[in-house]
Amino acid sequence: MNNSIFMRIWRREPTGGKLTLAFLLALLVLIPALNLLVPATSFLHVSTYTVTLLGKYLCFALLALSMDLAWGYLGILSLGHGAFFALGAYAMGMYLMRQIGTRGVYGNANLPDFMVFLNWTELPWFWTGSQYFVWAAFMALFIPGLLAFVVGWLGFRSRVSGVYLSIITQAMTYALALAFLRNEMGFGGNNGLTDFKDILGFNLQSDQTRVVLFALTALVVIATYLFLQSLMQSRLGRLSVAVRDAEMRVRFVGFRVEHIKLLIFVLSAMIAGLAGALYVPQVGIINPSEFAPLASIEIVIWVALGGRGTLFGAIIGAFVVNYAKTYFTGAFSDYWLFLLGTMFVVVTVLMQRGLVGLFTKSKGASK
Helix, strand or coil: CCHHHHHHHHHHCCHHHHHHHHHHHHHHHHHHHHHHCCCCCCCCCCCHHHHHHHHHHHHHHHHHHHHHHHHCCCCCCCCCHHHHHHHHHHHHHHHHHHCCHHHCCCCCCCCCHHHHHCCCCCCCHHHCCCCCHHHHHHHHHHHHHHHHHHHHHHHHCCCCCHHHHHHHHHHHHHHHHHHHCCHHHCCCHHHCEECCCEECCEECCCHHHHHHHHHHHHHHHHHHHHHHHHHHCCHHHHHHHHHHHHHHHHHHCCCCHHHHHHHHHHHHHHHHHHHHHHHHHHHCEECHHHHCHHHHHHHHHHHHHHCCCCCHHHHHHHHHHHHHHHHHHHHCCCCHHHHHHHHHHHHHHHCCCCHHHHCCCCCCCCC
């Protein structure tokens, strides 16, 4: 992206968007510096645990962007985005498992520990190529995109919409959760994939690797945000909003609405898969709980609380809700669900446009 494109996007940014970008850039610069350059004895030092926690929040922000693209700008309330996220995470997790090699508990150079424990003698065919990072990165985008294409093609061409489409996407993620729980599927069953050692030869437990993963995730979030803002200001973006607000009128003037929906939905799923791929090496585990319907509903809450149809609102919502979740579970472990629910109700009742209503009105915000 050259400077002229960046400046054009920047000038069109609402105040909230500029503040969000400034916040992300500050994180990108300050967090690595305060972790690596400031002594651990200083009160300014940022611990590696905090770096990892913020990296996880950034992954969730990227996931929230993907949801806002589908729901905020296209009007598709997907309750299956957790599945796209988990599929991207499993694709990267498979690569990380293959990097363990003989350092596993059973010392098998070819099979992950859980396969040795279950008496598997060879890798399943779908693990082919998983030892290569490029292949894993490709599959983290391709598999979620392919699933979204199949679901979207079948649904949109039949003009399934509204709550019916939401139910279909939720049924999809629930079915995947049940499938991945089975040991014979070859994905670690209930325990999932874990005990990762390194990525591209770099130790995942080192501070330097953690910081690099954090910085990479921050850059991806910023780049994705700018790309989506540019996309939503394009002809395709305006058509997406038109489909959301007046689908029949768009059909009447001759546009293939199902193609517009399919393109945006597949792009949204691929972004969710990318978020999952960045999440796994930082958190160190992926299991079927990420497929749970509740996980997808939480993503909707992030976007609704932040303010859908703005993109920067999705980032704000992801950070606010997940920080609140982290704080409440530590300080009020018995009541955190009630506190989180209260926060959501207060914001949605008193600020119907979400937290972004405190900043500015957005042209892309839903009506």
